[in-house]
Amino acid sequence: MIRVRDMDAADIDAVSAIRVRGWQAAYAGLVPRTHLDAMTVEDDAARRREWFSRPGRTSRDLVAAGDLGPVGWICYGRPGGSEPAGTGEVYALYAAPELIGTGIGRALLDEAHARMRAEGFTASALWVLAGNERARSFYERAGYRPDGRTRDDAYEDGTVLTELRYRRPL
Numbered sequence: 001m002i003r004v005r006d007m008d009a010a011d012i013d014a015v016s017a018i019r020v021r022g023w024q025a026a027y028a029g030l031v032p033r034t035h036l037d038a039m040t041v042e043d044d045a046a047r048r049r050e051w052f053s054r055p056g057r058t059s060r061d062l063v064a065a066g067d068l069g070p071v072g073w074i075c076y077g078r079p080g081g082s083e084p085a086g087t088g089e090v091y092a093l094y095a096a097p098e099l100i101g102t103g104i105g106r107a108l109l110d111e112a113h114a115r116m117r118a119e120g121f122t123a124s125a126l127w128v129l130a131g132n133e134r135a136r137s138f139y140e141r142a143g144y145r146p147d148g149r150t151r152d153d154a155y156e157d158g159t160v161l162t163e164l165r166y167r168r169p170l
């Protein structure tokens with residue numbers, strides 16, 4: 001049985017493994033292979049420890065945990081920039097690649113939406129790679145729609161990938 005709970009510092013290594021494996025699975029063929037191959041759980045965990053311990057951090061992290069620990073992770077909070085008041089943002093959502101399609105992502109997203117509503121948000125936004133059809137389909141089934149905004153991500157080999165912003169009311 002999976003339950004969604006707040007992430008704590010003891011979850012960092014597991015979350016980093018989920019995130020790195022998630023990137024390598026979800027973005028194969030989209031993000032340059034050299035970038036994916038350079039990702040390590042150890043480097044990600046070191047950055048996550050530093051980030052997780054920052055005083056005044058306003059983002060929230062949740063994990064989907066089973067009997068053997070975390071199998072999914074979501075991070076959400078208040079977006080930067082010129083977003084309208086009342087808009088929250090899902091910064092990242094990953095499930096262990098071998099468990100995609102089992103409801104973990106949806107459970108995490110549903111809990112993040114409930115918490116955002118409880119915090120006073122009335123809408124949620126997120127960014128997704130234009131070429132990531134699996135993720136786009138997942139978010140569309142959850143009620144998200146592209147709102148027309150785009151941004152480009154540049155990689156070290158000169159590859160530029162476009163992200164689409166999706167929104168939905170809460």
